Each structure stands twice: as structure tokens, then as C-alpha cells.
Amino acid sequence: MLREWFRLKNLGLFFALTLVLQCLVLSTPSYAAPYDPYTWRDSTWDYRSEDSTDIPTEVSVPKLVGVASLTLIAYGAAYWLVFEKGWWDDEKSHFHFENDFDYALNLDKLGHFAAGVALGEGFYEGYHWAGASEFQAYLFAGLSAMATHIAIDVKDGYSPEWGFSIFDVLSGTLGGFLPMAERYVPLFKYVDLKWSYWINTKAYYRQSDTGIFTDDYCNQTFWASFKIYRMLPAAARQFYPSWLAIAAGLSIDEGVFTHDPHPHREVYIALDYDLEAFRPQSRLARQAIKWLNYFKFPAPTVQVYPDVKWFWLYPIKF
Numbered sequence: 069m070l071r072e073w074f075r076l077k078n079l080g081l082f083f084a085l086t087l088v089l090q091c092l093v094l095s096t097p098s099y100a101a102p103y104d105p106y107t108w109r110d111s112t113w114d115y116r117s118e119d120s121t122d123i124p125t126e127v128s129v130p131k132l133v134g135v136a137s138l139t140l141i142a143y144g145a146a147y148w149l150v151f152e153k154g155w156w157d158d159e160k161s162h163f164h165f166e167n168d169f170d171y172a173l174n175l176d177k178l179g180h181f182a183a184g185v186a187l188g189e190g191f192y193e194g195y196h197w198a199g200a201s202e203f204q205a206y207l208f209a210g211l212s213a214m215a216t217h218i219a220i221d222v223k224d225g226y227s228p229e230w231g232f233s234i235f236d237v238l239s240g241t242l243g244g245f246l247p248m249a250e251r252y253v254p255l256f257k258y259v260d261l262k263w264s265y266w267i268n269t270k271a272y273y274r275q276s277d278t279g280i281f282t283d284d285y286c287n288q289t290f291w292a293s294f295k296i297y298r299m300l301p302a303a304a305r306q307f308y309p310s311w312l313a314i315a316a317g318l319s320i321d322e323g324v325f326t327h328d329p330h331p332h333r334e335v336y337i338a339l340d341y342d343l344e345a346f347r348p349q350s351r352l353a354r355q356a357i358k359w360l361n362y363f364k365f366p367a368p369t370v371q372v373y374p375d376v377k378w379f380w381l382y383p384i385k386f
Contacts, residue, residue: 131198138194143216163222166231172283173320173333177239178290179282180217182263184243185362187213192247193355206248213244258298260342262291262315264364266383271322289319289383291364293340315340315364338369338382 168176191209200208217240225232250256265281265288272284281287293315297308315338323331343361348354369382379385 127199135194135198139191139212161226161228163225164231165225165234167233167235168230169235172285172324173331175285175288175290175318175320175333176283177235178318179285179288180236180239181243181246181261182290183282184213184217184240185246185261186243187216187240188244188247189359191244202251206245206251210241210245210248214241217241217244258295260293260295260313260361262293262340262362262364264289264291264317264366264383266385268383268385269322271325275325286320286322286324287383289317289334289336289364291315291317291338291340293342293364295342297342297345310345311342313340313342314338317364317369332374334371335373336369336371336382338364339367341365341367 172179188209191212192205195205195208196202214237217237221232221237224230224236246261265284267284267287269286271286273279276283293313295313297305297310297312300308315336317336317338319334319336321328321332321334343357346357348357364383366381366384369379371377371379
């Protein structure tokens with residue numbers, strides 16, 4: 069019964085997000101023209117670079133204080149609601165390093181990377197709203213994500229079950245600078261990094277006292293989504309949908325949490341949606357799609373390792 073409730077909850081969330089996306093996209097007046105080579109991250113029409121035209125570039129001290137205050141409130145809430153109950157309990161130990169290469173078959177490093185991306189995007193919006201230039205906002209957003217991960221791992225360093233992990237900090241830092249890379253590195257015109265989550269197994273929750281979904285790695289998949297449309301020659305683009313991408317995904321099986329002696333990674337190939345191809349004109353819609361495009365929505369998928377399996381709407385496994 070509980071399992072079905074979780075499935076219905078997740079399904080309801082999916083349909084709600086779909087409805088919001090339809091409202092944002094379909095209400096906008098302009099879409100990408102057939103075989104139009106210019107999309108958001110092309111130099112002639114970059115949705116990130118447009119920010120500088122409608123946001124002042126003079127730093128406002130009151131706004132900067134507001135960003136700092138909101139950050140402290142968010143960190144405090146995260147500490148009291150998640151971290152303290154999750155793994156920062158009353159037990160203490162001496163400060164120590166520990167690079168947990170065997171945990172979750174290293175998929176947790178991609179989890180730290182994804183957390184860094186969320187922090188980087190959030191800090192960028194705050195700093196740019198406060199008046200920092202585009203480059204300064206990206207730079208300080210990345211540095212803020214790095215500082216956050218360092219602070220978390222310092223606290224982990226005093227936990228008897230964990231430790232300060234240099235590679236966790238490095239993963240989170242790289243994620244924090246991903247928004248900057250998407251703006252300035254040409255490679256990211258052709259690939260998006262995404263995340264999907266759906267509770268297909270309760271293996272993690274059965275062995276966990278806290279049940280924090282961010283550690284439920286057997287139900288998470290991390291994706292590299294390739295924008296095939298942009299890779300095609302200009303003459304061929306008229307024959308290919310600009311929104312259709314191909315993604316490669318990495319996950320792990322539940323054996324990681326059921327003490328299986330031979331847990332394994334899982335590799336997927338899937339169809340995907342490049343939401344940026346719709347090119348909405350309003351700033352609000354662009355911001356919403358920028359965030360939504362970090363999520364891999366359900367689509368036909370083939371598991372290619374360790375077994376070959378077909379799923380109609382992965383990450384929903386049926």
C-alpha cells in the first residue's frame with residue numbers, strides 16, 4: 069500500500085510539472101523555426117547573455133545583504149531539517165579524511181556534482197540580481213558552491229562514520245561551475261547534464277534510519293543528453309526535430325543496499341527532450357525552462373548494461 073502511495077505521489081508530481089511546462093511554453097509567442105541553427109546557447113541568441121540587458125550591473129548593497137540573509141536562512145533550515153537528522157548526530161570523533169570510493173559504486177560523486185549545479189545556478193541568480201556583472205556572478209556562484217561543499221565536508225570530517233572527502237568537494241565544485249561552463253564553453257552547446265529520480269525499489273529506505281532521498285542512489289540516474297539537432301549539418305536540420313535529444317544514463321542496482329556481494333552499475337540509452345529548443349520569449353519562461361532542462365523526463369529507454377531491457381517511460385520501470 070505504501071509503495072503504491074509513493075508511485076501515485078511521484079506520478080502526480082510528474083503530471084503537475086508537465087502541466088506547468090505546457091503553460092509556460094505554449095503561452096509564448098515564438099518557437100524555433102524549422103532548421104533554425106540558432107538556439108539559446110548559440111552566440112547569436114544566448115539566453116544567459118540576455119540577462120545583462122535587463123538587470124543593472126551596479127552592485128546593490130541592500131540586495132547583496134538580502135542574498136546573504138536568504139542563504140543563511142536556507143543553510144540553517146537544511147541543517148536542522150536534513151543534515152542533523154541525516155548523519156550529523158551527537159556522535160563526534162577527531163577530524164579525519166576518508167575518500168569513500170566504495171560507497172554507492174561512486175555514484176555519490178555525481179550526486180555531489182548535481183548538488184553543486186543547483187547551488188551554482190541559485191547563487192548566480194542571486195548575485196546577478198544584486199547587480200554583479202554576468203562574469204562576476206558566475207565566478208562567485210562557483211566559488212560559493214565550493215565553499216558550501218568544503219563546509220559540509222569539514223563537518224563530515226568530525227563524524228565517526230564519514231570523513232572529509234577531497235573528491236566529494238571536487239565534484240561539488242565542478243558542479244558549481246557548470247552554469248559558467250554552459251555560458252562560455254562551446255562544448256555545452258551540444259550536451260546537457262541531467263538527473264532523474266523515481267522510487268522503483270525501497271531497498272535504500274529499508275536499511276536507512278533517516279531515509280533522505282538524496283542518498284537513494286539506486287533510484288537515481290545521471291544523464292548526458294546530446295543535442296543531435298545542433299550536431300547535424302545545417303542542410304540536414306530540416307529533417308530532424310530540434311527538441312529531440314539522445315541521452316546516456318548511469319545508475320546502480322539495489323544490490324548496493326541489500327548487501328549483494330556483486331552490486332553493479334546500470335547503463336541506459338534514452339530519447340530525451342531539449343526544452344531549450346522551444347525558445348520562449350518571456351524572461352520568466354526562460355528561467356523556468358533553464359531549471360526544468362536539468363531534469364530528465366520520462367521517455368522510451370533501453371538498458372544496455374548489465375542486461376538489455378526496454379522501458380516505455382523510464383525512470384518509471386514498466
